[in-house]
Amino acid sequence: xxxxxxxxxxxxxxxxxxxxxxxxxxxxxxxxxxxxxxxxxxxxxxxxxxxxxxxxxxxxxxxxxxxxxxxxxxxxxxxxxxxxxxxxxxxxxxxxxxxxxxxxxxxxxxxxxxxxxxxxxxxxxxxxxxxxxxxxxxxxxxxxxxxxxxxxxxxxxxxxxxxxxxxxxxxxxxxxxxxxxxxxxxxxxxxxxxxxxxxxxxxxxxxxxxxxxxxxxxxxxxxxxxxxxxxxxxxxxxxxxxxxxxxxxxxxxxxxxxxxxxxxxxxxxxxxxxxxxxxxxxxxxxxxxxxxxxxxxxxxxxxxxxxxxxxxxxxxxxxxxxxxxxxxxxxxxxxxxxxxxxxxxxxxxxxxxxxxxxxxxxxxxxxxxxxxxxxxxxxxxxxxxxxxxxxxxxxxxxxxxxxxxxxxxxxxxxxxxxxxxxxxxxxxxxxxxxxxxxxxxxxxxxxxxxxxxxxxxxxxxxxxxxxxxxxxxxxxxxxxxxxxxxxxxxxxxxxxxxxxxxxxxxxxxxxxxxxxxxxxxxxxxxxxxxxxxxxxxxxxxxxxxxxxxxxxxxxxxxxxxxxxxxxxxxxxxxxxxxxxxxxxxxxxxxxxxxxxxxxxxxxxxxxxxxxxxxxxx
Numbered sequence: 001x002x003x004x005x006x007x008x009x010x011x012x013x014x015x016x017x018x019x020x021x022x023x024x025x026x027x028x029x030x031x032x033x034x035x036x037x038x039x040x041x042x043x044x045x046x047x048x049x050x051x052x053x054x055x056x057x058x059x060x061x062x063x064x065x066x067x068x069x070x071x072x073x074x075x076x077x078x079x080x081x082x083x084x085x086x087x088x089x090x091x092x093x094x095x096x097x098x099x100x101x102x103x104x105x106x107x108x109x110x111x112x113x114x115x116x117x118x119x120x121x122x123x124x125x126x127x128x129x130x131x132x133x134x135x136x137x138x139x140x141x142x143x144x145x146x147x148x149x150x151x152x153x154x155x156x157x158x159x160x161x162x163x164x165x166x167x168x169x170x171x172x173x174x175x176x177x178x179x180x181x182x183x184x185x186x187x188x189x190x191x192x193x194x195x196x197x198x199x200x201x202x203x204x205x206x207x208x209x210x211x212x213x214x215x216x217x218x219x220x221x222x223x224x225x226x227x228x229x230x231x232x233x234x235x236x237x238x239x240x241x242x243x244x245x246x247x248x249x250x251x252x253x254x255x256x257x258x259x260x261x262x263x264x265x266x267x268x269x270x271x272x273x274x275x276x277x278x279x280x281x282x283x284x285x286x287x288x289x290x291x292x293x294x295x296x297x298x299x300x301x302x303x304x305x306x307x308x309x310x311x312x313x314x315x316x317x318x319x320x321x322x323x324x325x326x327x328x329x330x331x332x333x334x335x336x337x338x339x340x341x342x343x344x345x346x347x348x349x350x351x352x353x354x355x356x357x358x359x360x361x362x363x364x365x366x367x368x369x370x371x372x373x374x375x376x377x378x379x380x381x382x383x384x385x386x387x388x389x390x391x392x393x394x395x396x397x398x399x400x401x402x403x404x405x406x407x408x409x410x411x412x413x414x415x416x417x418x419x420x421x422x423x424x425x426x427x428x429x430x431x432x433x434x435x436x437x438x439x440x441x442x443x444x445x446x447x448x449x450x451x452x453x454x455x456x457x458x459x460x461x462x463x464x465x466x467x468x469x470x471x472x473x474x475x476x477x478x479x480x481x482x483x484x485x486x487x488x489x490x491x492x493x494x495x496x497x498x499x500x501x502x503x504x505x506x507x508x509x510x511x512x513x514x515x516x517x518x519x520x521x522x523x524x525x526x527x528x529x530x531x532x533x534x535x536x537x538x539x540x541x542x543x544x545x546x547x548x549x550x551x552x553x554x555x556x557x558x559x560x561x562x563x564x565x566x567x568x569x570x571x572x573x574x575x576x577x578x579x580x581x582x583x584x585x586x587x588x589x590x591x592x593x594x595x596x597x598x599x600x601x602x603x604x605x606x607x608x609x610x611x612x613x614x615x616x617x
Contacts, residue, residue, distance in 0.1 A: 062223055063130075063197030066216030067162055069243030071176060071206065074278075074486055077252040078167060079176050080207070085163035086138040087199075088146065089131035092123060094155030101153055102134075108149060109142045111135055114296050121184055125192075131157055133199055136181075136295040164200060164294050168252075170287040171259055174315040175250060175279075175484065177205015177423070178290035180297075194218050203293065204315075204423050206248065206484055213488065216243035249278030249486045257606040258283040261599040266588040268316035270467035271603055274573060274582045277471070277480030277495030279420070281603065282464075284316040318425040321460040322586055325542030326388045326593075327571045328409065328455040330473055330511050333381050335408035336396045337507040344381055344510045350374030354394035356446055363450050365390040366543070385514035388525045388541060390454050397453020402444055405452060406432040411479065411501050412469040414461055419481035419498070428465050431458040456545060466571050467584035473515070473538070474573035474582050476508045477501030512538050516576055526570070529597040534609050536576035539600070541593030542569030568595035574604050581607045 071080035088109070095101050105111060115135055122132045138146070138158065146158055164179045166172070179200040182190065186201055195201070196218055202208035219240030224233050258269035258281045271281040286308075292301050305313050314320070336342040352368035355361065366388070367375055375389045384392035397405060410416070415430025429435070431452055433444040451457030461469075464482065472479050483495040515538035519530035525541040544567045568590035573582040583603050587595040 062221050064219035064221055064238075064240045065161065065197040066218055066240035067242040068164060068179075068200075068216065069214040070245045071214075072245070072247040073250045073252045073255075074247060074280075075252065076247070079172050079248070079250070079252075081165045081167055082162040083165040084160055085136060086143055086158055086160050087133050088135040088138055088142075089133045089157045089159060090119075091131050091155045091157065092126070096154075101156065104149075104153060105134065105146075105156065108145050109135060109138065112296075112298075114299075118181060118296070121187075125187060130196075131159070136199065137163060161199075166290045166294075169289040169291060171255060172250070173287035173290045174284040174317060175205060175248075175255070175282040175422075176290070177207040177209075178203055178293045179207050180293045181295065200294065206246075206422060208423050209421050210246060210485065213246065214243040217241035244488050246485055246489075247487045248484050249273065249276070249280055250282065250484065251280050251607075254281045254603065254606050255283060257281075258599070258603050259285065261602040262587070265590060265595070266310055266316070267586050267590070267596075267599075268320060268463040269583070269585050269599060269603060270317050270463045271581055271583045271607070272467050272471050272482055274471035274474040274478075274579050277482050278486060279482050279484050280581060280607070282317050282484070284314070284320075286310050286312040288312045315424065316463065316586070316588075318420060318422060318462055318464045320586070321426055321428050321462055322567055322569070323457070323459055323544035324414075324455040324461040324466060325544040325567075325569050326390075326454060327466055327469075327540050327542035327569050327584075328414075328459075328461075329385050329388065329393055330515050330540050331409055331412050331414075331469060332393055332396060332400075332405070332453060333385055333511050333514065334503065334507060335400060335405065336381070337510065338408065338503055339400065339404065341399050342381060342396060347378035347380045348384075348392045348395045350376060350379045350389060350391045352391070354391045354450065356398065356450070359447070361447065363390070363394050363447070381510060382514045382517065385511070385540065386517035386521055386524050388518075393453045394450045397449050398446070400453075402449045402452055403432050403434075405449075406430055406435075411477075411499060412472045413465055413479055413498075414459075414469060418462075418464050418468050419496070420464055421484050425464070426462060428462055429458055429460040455542065463584045463586050466569070466586075467582055470571040470573050470582035470584055472501070473511070474579035476505070477503055512576070515539055519572075526593065526597045528594075529601045533601070535574055535604075537572050537574035537604060538576050538579075539570065539572035539597070541597060542571070543567070543592040544569060546589065563589055565589040565591050568592045568597075570596035570600045572600050572604065574608060 068082055070078060070082070073079055090101065092098065111134065119132060119134045126132050143158055150156060166176065166178065180203045181199055182195065182201050190201065194217060198218065202211040202214065207214065217240060219238045221237040222235040224235055254271060258271065262269060262283065262285045265285065267285055269281060269283040270279065272279055288305055350365065352374040353362040353364045355363070365374055374391060375383060375387050379389045379392045383389060409430055415428055417425045417427045436442055436444050436458070448457050452459050468479065468482055477500050478497065479499040480495045480497055483493065485493050487493055516536060518524040518539045518541060519526045519537055521527065526539055546564050546566060568587040570585045570593050571583065573579040581604060583600045585596040585600045587599070590596060
């Protein structure tokens with residue numbers, strides 16, 4: 001019989017269906033549980049993380065750089081200003097292809113290699129969604145071109161910011177200094193929080209010395225942006241604290257007078273109010289246009305300044321170290337009087353040369369080549385200063401000794417930094433036996449003492465030091481740290497008193513009268529500069545050698561290369577009875593003091609007898 005095969009098993013189908021249904025339900029339940037667990041994880045456990053990330057896409061914390069403080073002269077003339085400038089920046093997170101965007105931008109506006117290098121450095125130190133500057137100070141045409149093409153370049157922004165400007169350029173280049181773009185080293189040293197959004201920092205001069213005061217404190221704002229990074233609204237704002245405005249003792253017209261009086265000569269002029277220590281003028285020539293450095297100087301411009309034989313970047317007023325020459329003779333005279341080695345009646349024979357006991361070498365007086373003899377058969381202190389008699393001071397130096405000279409002359413601020421509120425000041429050299437042993441590992445020789453006695457040899461001083469020394473002479477012993485800053489806002493700033501010499505009034509009288517005779521006597525070394533003068537001054541001429549002259553040889557200026565000629569120096573204070581200004585001038589390779597004294601006269605005239613708008617002297 002044929003076997004019966006059932007075509008359908010209802011009960012088996014039910015079991016299979018049931019098993020499949022249960023499996024499907026289990027899978028659905030597992031998936032649902034996974035979704036619920038993940039949903040719980042997103043909404044509960046990681047809520048803050050994803051909310052923050054979402055907010056960053058929509059809300060940004062933007063730094064608000066502070067307005068840099070302004071710098072004025074003593075009469076309110078603006079020396080350092082801020083001007084509006086537009087900056088091209090990129091928000092990296094909103095750019096899909098950075099290289100393509102940079103190439104596109106370079107096709108639209110000029111972008112230098114230095115711009116790209118600074119951009120890459122800042123890109124590495126930025127915060128998320130922070131705009132990184134690529135080009136500073138865009139022109140109107142460049143801004144318009146970028147605005148037209150902005151829709152093709154998401155993440156590219158153009159924002160306005162204040163940028164430093166120096167309206168007088170070269171005139172105050174070495175006094176005020178300048179700001180420049182923050183470099184990598186400075187970025188590591190500066191407070192990252194307070195310099196967020198700031199692209200510039202003080203580099204030299206007043207701008208650097210008072211950086212903390214001028215910079216201010218950064219502010220912040222929370223802004224809501226769209227997908228293209230454009231600001232829709234400001235959610236929260238914390239205003240920046242602007243930098244403090246400062247006024248300086250510098251006088252614009254006096255500075256201009258000194259600058260013009262130097263003409264095309266290399267040199268420096270420093271004028272100080274002896275009563276306050278305020279620096280009225282600080283000129284170093286040649287100078288440079290400080291605006292070139294604000295947004296990054298071009299390679300061509302920097303090479304021209306760096307490689308110039310005249311070194312315009314060198315601040316001769318505080319960095320130039322020169323033999324002070326005969327300008328130290330009034331200080332030497334005071335040292336002699338105070339030490340009791342000489343009196344006002346003491347005399348020294350002057351044949352035109354001086355010889356150490358047991359030494360055949362003759363140390364010549366400058367007048368010898370003119371007269372063939374000395375200044376007079378015998379010379380006293382008054383004549384020695386007024387006519388700049390080297391022989392007198394050779395003899396005084398020998399008796400004082402180099403260490404005695406070091407002790408007395410240090411009271412005038414020589415051999416140490418003056419404490420001026422600027423950068424890169426150098427200390428000069430006030431030699432001693434200890435100094436030479438330490439610096440050169442050599443003993444001191446008697447002939448070197450004679451050279452130091454007339455401000456030559458190892459002795460070096462900056463024009464600022466000589467101006468400070470002139471104020472010590474003018475105030476009869478008060479040494480103040482010179483100050484450029486006069487006031488912070490409306491709050492006056494005083495120069496600290498560093499020392500006060502305890503010297504006999506009669507000695508000051510004698511030295512002052514001998515300095516007065518330099519200009520106001522028939523045989524004074526600067527008598528020509530006093531013609532037509534409406535006031536009296538006390539002064540001292542000086543000449544410092546650049547190259548050595550062999551024993552017995554004669555210095556003939558016309559036969560010496562211009563850059564090997566002697567430097568001319570001059571110090572002075574006026575009016576004679578109640579000084580309100582002290583001046584130091586150096587003219588490099590000027591040939592002698594006759595090149596420096598007319599410059600000092602021009603500065604003194606501008607302060608004392610020019611129109612009433614010049615200073616308050």
